[in-house]
Amino acid sequence: MRTPIFRRQIFNFIWLALTGMGAILLWLREAPAQQTETKEKFIELSLEDVTRLALENSLDIQIAKFDAYIKRTSLEKAESLFDTFLNARVNFSRNKKMQTSSFLGSDEKEHGFSVGIEKKLPTGTTLTLDAMGTKSRSSSLFVTLNPYNEAEAGITLQQALGRNFFGLADRASIKITKLDIENSEFSSLDDMEKILADVQQAYWDFVLRDTQLVIAGQMFKSAETLYKIYQDKFERGLTEESELLAMEALMTKRYTEVIIAELEKETAKNNLFFLMNSGSFEEKVVPKDQLMTEAQSVNLYEEVKEAVASRRDYKRKQNELKSKGIEIVVNKNALWPEIDLGASLSRNHLDANRSRAWEGLGKNANDEFLVELRFKVPLENRSARADLAKSNLEKEKLLLGLKKIERLVLKEVHDAVNYVNIMQNQVSLYESIVKMHEKKLDKEIERLNYGRSDADTLIRYEEDLLEARRALSSYWHQYRGSLIELERAKNSLLDRYWQEPL
Template identity: 25%
Template structure:
């Protein structure tokens, strides 16, 4: 609640100047200004180069288009998508090639003479290899060589075409374990979409909250300006009565103090408006500059458009639609996949391999493709086995994966409880404030009537200026409380929709992550 206690130094200065019958201090600073002069003073005015009027919907749309934080958040989904492409590329075919040259020269000086001999070979290979999700590795290659030696008059060419297949039988032999990395990367992309959705919901909540702060600041300024004008009229009337001899001179003290209080409140209200505008401008501006633009809010907090559904409705919606809950459910699925991957690592490696090929020999490279072995071929097949003794590393990885899965499951349950608490707290707060609005409206009406009574009593000489000032102060406080309550209810309505995960649905904004995530494998 706003404190209306006067600042002691200002009150003492005003009292001293009045008691001495002076309107200024020794240095010429005036302490008693008219209401018109006080209203014209704007200590927090900025050199604004433009003015822009915004509705609430326009402010939200502008934030979604230009907010720098949202731009950065959107890039996270694209970054996560690159990891999915990277994992998918594991199963892409790859082209390989290599070439090498070998040369051997020997000198034999035995039996009384020297003899030189040499052997050289040039070899090249080109092929295609691919790994399949079934745990199968395929390699298709063509290898060619040319050999020269001192024992042959002509070069000898050899070409071999072959196919190799390796099939994992135990470790790496199941499709679900081989696709774990790809499925995890896909879940990361989906989780990033829920992160963006949660960021957008919070951004809209912040924009609407700052927008209503600006509306509240404008309303407060208007209330204080009106109250200052009323206090000025009361002071004028009091001074006329003092000059007429109907009132003692001390009656003017309370009236002047009341004007000082109104001026204090007006200064604070203008300062709060400057802060509220900067907070809203930061959320809205993208490549432009809104710091020196005066933003005017033209939407009003129409309470008839917003009503509270039953508490259970918001709780049920939160379980299905909250972005943080759905993102955590995706993390649970990711850790379940990690258990599958590490369980596969507990198995020994047992691979079956087979290699089949056919070679051709000739005196030229081109003839090697036509000069084959006929029905002849080369074939190799077998099994390879590999098992670390103890397999402690794989055991540790699998244990860690299982513990992490339990941890994320407990985290999910905790987040769900926190979400329900968040929804219930905001619902109770909104319901309380909604009930207070009508009561505060009645309070304002009664305070207005009380002020009229005190003013009437003062005019007929039965009341005092102090009683009128107190009534004015009570009316001002009740009007400020009503304005703050109305705006706060409007803000809580948005916060409640955000807490239930349905803010984007109510605002008609389409974004990924609107459906509940079901934990599945």
């Protein structure tokens, strides 16, 4: 049987060991602050800071921006329909074939060049300007001017009067491209907003882990206090050894919980740095914001009103409807026959001298004028009719999709508002529950001083308080997250922090 002196030596040893663990823990908590200038660097971060850093540095946000930048290049491609083309040609020919008439020469030479500019206008007009120079030589004795130079200049116009009436289809393709680009920008902004929400959520995850570390430290100190009380009572013979061992186990358990909380905080910090693409994983971070704040309920009507004005998926669907309306107009025009009006005016001058040939263009009206009207009528026109029917059906489908998005906006905002209000209510309830458990534990400790309590009851009450504090911090965390989700449901989170053009 152990003597009281032997027991006292054992528990003195246990006390020294636990005191040593406490000192190590305290050093682990305070050493980084003492070595800030030498090894580790502490930085303070707020929600505003991490949001700004994410907008500046996040790789995911930069990738989302490039999706819009790439789509913008399609506008220049669509407008290339109205590019100006420069045409040029140089030729040489010699004909020594046997001829059927003696009036024709047996040896003819010709060399020349031509240069022209061709451009299609937004009105559907194709304009061509040409200039040609030719020098000809013949062995025929019946050629009046031999050799001779011919200078010729002309202008040609082609105008669509039926299908693609005055460039209707050409301009429509550019309008649709612009709407597609705007929709791509909306999609990129949605992606950026989601990434920003993830960063903010990661920040509140870090704040939660920091809060839970503080709670774990407080519960360790509380368990340490209870252990000291029971050690003193044991040394005076007022309690059993099993009671003291139970308190020792509780204190050791609380110590391990502090270590796990430290690890979880470090993991949350590294995840935050990864999403921001900023900061060094060796740096120590102190959050400026507290998890607890003044929780407030939100008004459903005001939130829905804001969401209707800012939801990007609703705007995208409206743009799709506009594009489809333009497409229907084009498809209706495609039912028309092809009617093309053509007109050309050309003038030439001949002279033995090349310079005088070109100078004579302005002095002599050796003109040729041509006007023509061409028709091409598809008798069945089944392709155009099918395209028009398809476009009308797709428009009806888009109208139903728009109605669905309206319902979706109401549902998502309604759910988000309910979640915020429920979390606000849960926070309020658990704040009172934590106070009850704190008061309950304090009263039980008072009973312990009068010998009217036991270790099992104290441990159970302490566990109740720990769980209540953890639940309160979790509800605060969910409340913070619910506000982020509400902003996302309204598509207003990104606009709150970023007003620059994309």
